[in-house]
Amino acid sequence: DVKVTQSSRYLVKRTGEKVFLECVQDMDHENMFWYRQDPGLGLRLIYFSYDVKMKEKGDIPEGYSVSREKKERFSLILESASTNQTSMYLCASNDRWDTEAFFGQGTRLTVV
Amino acid sequence: AQTVTQSQPEMSVQEAETVTLSCTYDTSESDYYLFWYKQPPSRQMILVIRQEAYKQQNATENRFSVNFQKAAKSFSLKISDSQLGDAAMYFCAYRSAWSSGDKLTFGTGTRLAVRP
Numbered sequence: 001d002v003k004v005t006q007s008s009r010y011l012v013k014r015t016g017e018k019v020f021l022e023c024v025q026d027m028d029h030e031n032m033f034w035y036r037q038d039p040g041l042g043l044r045l046i047y048f049s050y051d052v053k054m055k056e057k058g059d060i061p062e063g064y065s066v067s068r069e070k071k072e073r074f075s076l077i078l079e080s081a082s083t084n085q086t087s088m089y090l091c092a093s094n095d096r097w098d099t100e101a102f103f104g105q106g107t108r109l110t111v112v
Numbered sequence: 113a114q115t116v117t118q119s120q121p122e123m124s125v126q127e128a129e130t131v132t133l134s135c136t137y138d139t140s141e142s143d144y145y146l147f148w149y150k151q152p153p154s155r156q157m158i159l160v161i162r163q164e165a166y167k168q169q170n171a172t173e174n175r176f177s178v179n180f181q182k183a184a185k186s187f188s189l190k191i192s193d194s195q196l197g198d199a200a201m202y203f204c205a206y207r208s209a210w211s212s213g214d215k216l217t218f219g220t221g222t223r224l225a226v227r228p
Contacts, residue, residue: 031214040121042203042220050214058215090157094214099145099207101216103157 003027006091006104013111019078021107023091030096032074036060037088037106046089049074050096081111114139116206118219125194126227132179133189133222135204143209146180146187147216152200160202163187165209191224199226 007022025032031050035043045058047066055066063085067075074093078085091104115138125131137146148160163171163180170178175192191198204219 033215035218040220042116042118043216043218045215045217048215088155092157092216096214099147099162099214100159101214106155 004091004093004102004104006089006107008107009105011107011109013078013081013109015081015083015111017078017081017111019081019109019111021076021078021089021091021109023074023076023093023104024072025074025093025102026072027093027095027102028071029093029102030071031094032068033092033101034058034064034066034074034076035090035092037090043090046076083111085109086111114141114144114206114208114217116204116217116219118204118222120222121220122223122225124225124227125191125198127194127196129194130190130192131194131224133191133202133204133224135187135189135219137185137187137204137206139185139206139208141208141210145207145209146178147205147207148176148178148187148189149203149205149218150198150200151203151221152197157203161189194226196226196228199224 004025033048034046049055049068065077089107092101094101144165146163161173179188201221205216
Protein backbone atom coordinates (compact mmCIF):
# COMPACT_ATOMS: atom_id res chain seq x y z
CA ASP A 1 0.00 0.00 0.00
CA VAL A 2 1.13 3.51 -0.76
CA LYS A 3 1.81 5.43 2.36
CA VAL A 4 2.02 9.15 2.82
CA THR A 5 2.87 9.95 6.41
CA GLN A 6 2.63 13.34 8.06
CA SER A 7 4.73 13.81 11.17
CA SER A 8 1.96 15.15 13.41
CA ARG A 9 -1.79 14.75 13.55
CA TYR A 10 -2.32 17.71 15.86
CA LEU A 11 -0.01 20.63 16.53
CA VAL A 12 -0.33 23.75 18.67
CA LYS A 13 2.17 26.57 18.16
CA ARG A 14 2.56 30.14 19.33
CA THR A 15 2.38 33.20 17.12
CA GLY A 16 5.79 34.03 15.68
CA GLU A 17 7.20 30.52 16.01
CA LYS A 18 8.88 28.79 13.08
CA VAL A 19 6.88 25.67 12.30
CA PHE A 20 7.92 22.61 10.31
CA LEU A 21 5.37 20.17 8.90
CA GLU A 22 6.97 17.01 7.58
CA CYS A 23 5.67 14.61 4.97
CA VAL A 24 7.20 11.34 3.85
CA GLN A 25 6.05 9.00 1.08
CA ASP A 26 7.30 5.49 0.47
CA MET A 27 6.41 4.93 -3.19
CA ASP A 28 9.20 6.81 -4.97
CA HIS A 29 6.75 9.39 -6.31
CA GLU A 30 8.15 12.34 -8.23
CA ASN A 31 5.38 14.78 -7.34
CA MET A 32 4.55 16.01 -3.87
CA PHE A 33 2.06 18.64 -2.75
CA TRP A 34 1.00 20.67 0.26
CA TYR A 35 -2.64 21.71 0.52
CA ARG A 36 -4.47 23.73 3.09
CA GLN A 37 -8.08 22.75 3.94
CA ASP A 38 -10.53 25.24 5.43
CA PRO A 39 -14.32 24.89 5.86
CA GLY A 40 -16.18 26.31 2.89
CA LEU A 41 -12.98 26.81 0.91
CA GLY A 42 -12.06 23.22 0.09
CA LEU A 43 -8.42 22.35 -0.50
CA ARG A 44 -6.09 25.04 -1.75
CA LEU A 45 -2.62 24.35 -3.08
CA ILE A 46 0.23 26.00 -1.20
CA TYR A 47 3.32 24.57 -2.93
CA PHE A 48 4.23 21.57 -4.99
CA SER A 49 7.41 19.84 -6.09
CA TYR A 50 7.98 17.66 -9.13
CA ASP A 51 11.55 16.67 -8.33
CA VAL A 52 14.19 16.92 -5.64
CA LYS A 53 15.11 20.55 -4.94
CA MET A 54 12.42 21.70 -7.39
CA LYS A 55 9.40 23.64 -6.15
CA GLU A 56 6.63 25.75 -7.55
CA LYS A 57 4.21 28.10 -5.88
CA GLY A 58 0.60 27.10 -5.73
CA ASP A 59 -2.39 29.35 -5.21
CA ILE A 60 -1.66 30.56 -1.67
CA PRO A 61 2.12 30.49 -1.04
CA GLU A 62 2.34 33.67 1.06
CA GLY A 63 3.73 33.02 4.53
CA TYR A 64 4.99 29.54 3.61
CA SER A 65 8.11 27.97 2.19
CA VAL A 66 9.01 24.37 1.36
CA SER A 67 12.03 22.12 1.21
CA ARG A 68 12.64 18.94 -0.73
CA GLU A 69 16.16 17.68 -0.16
CA LYS A 70 15.26 14.01 -0.67
CA LYS A 71 12.75 12.50 -3.03
CA GLU A 72 10.65 10.93 -0.30
CA ARG A 73 10.39 13.96 1.99
CA PHE A 74 8.61 17.26 1.47
CA SER A 75 8.57 19.82 4.28
CA LEU A 76 6.27 22.79 4.71
CA ILE A 77 7.71 25.68 6.71
CA LEU A 78 5.82 28.51 8.36
CA GLU A 79 8.56 31.09 8.86
CA SER A 80 6.62 33.05 11.48
CA ALA A 81 3.33 31.44 12.39
CA SER A 82 0.26 33.63 12.54
CA THR A 83 -3.25 32.92 13.79
CA ASN A 84 -4.64 33.03 10.24
CA GLN A 85 -2.53 29.97 9.46
CA THR A 86 -4.62 27.89 11.83
CA SER A 87 -5.91 25.19 9.51
CA MET A 88 -5.76 21.59 8.37
CA TYR A 89 -2.71 20.81 6.23
CA LEU A 90 -2.71 17.88 3.83
CA CYS A 91 0.28 16.42 2.05
CA ALA A 92 -0.12 14.39 -1.14
CA SER A 93 2.04 12.61 -3.66
CA ASN A 94 1.65 10.94 -7.02
CA ASP A 95 3.65 9.24 -9.70
CA ARG A 96 4.31 11.34 -12.78
CA TRP A 97 2.65 8.73 -14.99
CA ASP A 98 -0.37 8.01 -12.80
CA THR A 99 -3.27 10.36 -12.18
CA GLU A 100 -4.14 9.16 -8.69
CA ALA A 101 -2.85 11.30 -5.82
CA PHE A 102 -2.33 9.73 -2.39
CA PHE A 103 -2.86 11.78 0.75
CA GLY A 104 -1.52 11.83 4.26
CA GLN A 105 -3.85 11.86 7.25
CA GLY A 106 -3.56 15.61 7.71
CA THR A 107 -2.09 17.86 10.39
CA ARG A 108 -4.49 20.09 12.26
CA LEU A 109 -2.41 23.13 13.20
CA THR A 110 -3.59 25.66 15.77
CA VAL A 111 -1.64 28.89 16.16
CA VAL A 112 -2.36 30.70 19.43
CA ALA B 113 -7.05 29.12 -14.49
CA GLN B 114 -9.33 26.22 -13.89
CA THR B 115 -12.09 26.38 -11.30
CA VAL B 116 -14.26 23.68 -9.76
CA THR B 117 -17.65 24.45 -8.22
CA GLN B 118 -19.69 22.31 -5.84
CA SER B 119 -22.94 24.12 -5.17
CA GLN B 120 -24.26 21.76 -2.48
CA PRO B 121 -22.47 22.33 0.84
CA GLU B 122 -24.55 19.59 2.51
CA MET B 123 -26.66 16.67 1.35
CA SER B 124 -28.59 13.98 3.15
CA VAL B 125 -29.74 10.55 1.99
CA GLN B 126 -31.66 7.69 3.52
CA GLU B 127 -29.73 4.45 3.86
CA ALA B 128 -30.21 2.22 0.78
CA GLU B 129 -31.39 5.16 -1.33
CA THR B 130 -29.59 6.94 -4.18
CA VAL B 131 -28.03 10.39 -4.02
CA THR B 132 -26.36 12.58 -6.62
CA LEU B 133 -23.67 15.13 -5.83
CA SER B 134 -23.11 17.95 -8.32
CA CYS B 135 -19.90 19.40 -9.68
CA THR B 136 -19.21 21.86 -12.47
CA TYR B 137 -15.86 23.08 -13.69
CA ASP B 138 -14.44 25.69 -15.97
CA THR B 139 -11.50 25.11 -18.29
CA SER B 140 -10.32 26.03 -21.73
CA GLU B 141 -8.41 22.76 -22.07
CA SER B 142 -9.68 19.79 -24.04
CA ASP B 143 -7.68 17.09 -22.30
CA TYR B 144 -7.96 16.64 -18.55
CA TYR B 145 -8.98 14.34 -15.72
CA LEU B 146 -11.77 14.63 -13.18
CA PHE B 147 -11.96 12.96 -9.79
CA TRP B 148 -14.21 12.45 -6.82
CA TYR B 149 -12.42 12.10 -3.48
CA LYS B 150 -14.01 11.05 -0.20
CA GLN B 151 -12.84 12.36 3.19
CA PRO B 152 -14.40 10.45 6.10
CA PRO B 153 -14.11 11.65 9.73
CA SER B 154 -10.72 9.93 9.90
CA ARG B 155 -9.55 12.70 7.50
CA GLN B 156 -7.91 10.22 5.13
CA MET B 157 -8.68 11.33 1.57
CA ILE B 158 -9.61 8.38 -0.62
CA LEU B 159 -10.06 8.33 -4.38
CA VAL B 160 -13.60 7.26 -5.23
CA ILE B 161 -13.63 7.48 -8.99
CA ARG B 162 -11.84 9.13 -11.88
CA GLN B 163 -12.81 10.10 -15.42
CA GLU B 164 -10.62 10.86 -18.42
CA ALA B 165 -12.08 13.67 -20.51
CA TYR B 166 -11.32 11.94 -23.79
CA LYS B 167 -13.47 8.97 -22.79
CA GLN B 168 -17.15 9.35 -23.56
CA GLN B 169 -18.15 6.42 -21.40
CA ASN B 170 -19.02 7.34 -17.83
CA ALA B 171 -16.80 5.77 -15.17
CA THR B 172 -18.28 3.29 -12.70
CA GLU B 173 -16.87 1.78 -9.51
CA ASN B 174 -19.32 -0.60 -7.82
CA ARG B 175 -22.04 1.60 -6.25
CA PHE B 176 -20.42 4.81 -7.49
CA SER B 177 -20.91 6.19 -10.97
CA VAL B 178 -20.51 9.53 -12.68
CA ASN B 179 -22.47 11.51 -15.21
CA PHE B 180 -19.84 13.30 -17.27
CA GLN B 181 -21.18 15.98 -19.61
CA LYS B 182 -18.14 17.48 -21.31
CA ALA B 183 -19.95 20.17 -23.28
CA ALA B 184 -21.79 21.33 -20.17
CA LYS B 185 -18.62 20.96 -18.03
CA SER B 186 -20.55 18.94 -15.51
CA PHE B 187 -19.34 15.95 -13.50
CA SER B 188 -21.85 14.58 -10.99
CA LEU B 189 -21.39 11.60 -8.68
CA LYS B 190 -24.17 9.12 -8.09
CA ILE B 191 -24.08 6.88 -5.04
CA SER B 192 -26.49 3.95 -5.23
CA ASP B 193 -27.67 1.85 -2.28
CA SER B 194 -26.19 4.36 0.19
CA GLN B 195 -24.51 2.93 3.25
CA LEU B 196 -23.71 4.45 6.62
CA GLY B 197 -20.02 4.28 5.71
CA ASP B 198 -20.63 6.64 2.79
CA ALA B 199 -21.08 9.53 5.22
CA ALA B 200 -18.17 11.88 4.52
CA MET B 201 -17.03 15.03 2.77
CA TYR B 202 -16.85 14.57 -0.97
CA PHE B 203 -14.57 16.68 -3.11
CA CYS B 204 -14.64 17.06 -6.85
CA ALA B 205 -11.23 17.73 -8.40
CA TYR B 206 -9.74 18.64 -11.78
CA ARG B 207 -6.31 17.91 -13.20
CA SER B 208 -4.94 19.09 -16.49
CA ALA B 209 -3.43 16.48 -18.75
CA TRP B 210 -0.62 18.85 -19.69
CA SER B 211 0.27 21.11 -16.76
CA SER B 212 3.53 20.71 -14.93
CA GLY B 213 3.44 19.00 -11.57
CA ASP B 214 0.06 17.40 -12.18
CA LYS B 215 -1.62 19.45 -9.49
CA LEU B 216 -5.25 18.99 -8.51
CA THR B 217 -7.76 21.83 -8.28
CA PHE B 218 -10.53 21.07 -5.77
CA GLY B 219 -14.06 22.23 -5.23
CA THR B 220 -15.29 23.37 -1.83
CA GLY B 221 -16.78 20.00 -0.95
CA THR B 222 -20.17 18.49 -0.15
CA ARG B 223 -20.83 16.97 3.24
CA LEU B 224 -23.00 13.86 2.87
CA ALA B 225 -25.03 12.56 5.80
CA VAL B 226 -26.61 9.10 5.64
CA ARG B 227 -29.75 8.57 7.74
CA PRO B 228 -30.27 5.06 9.14
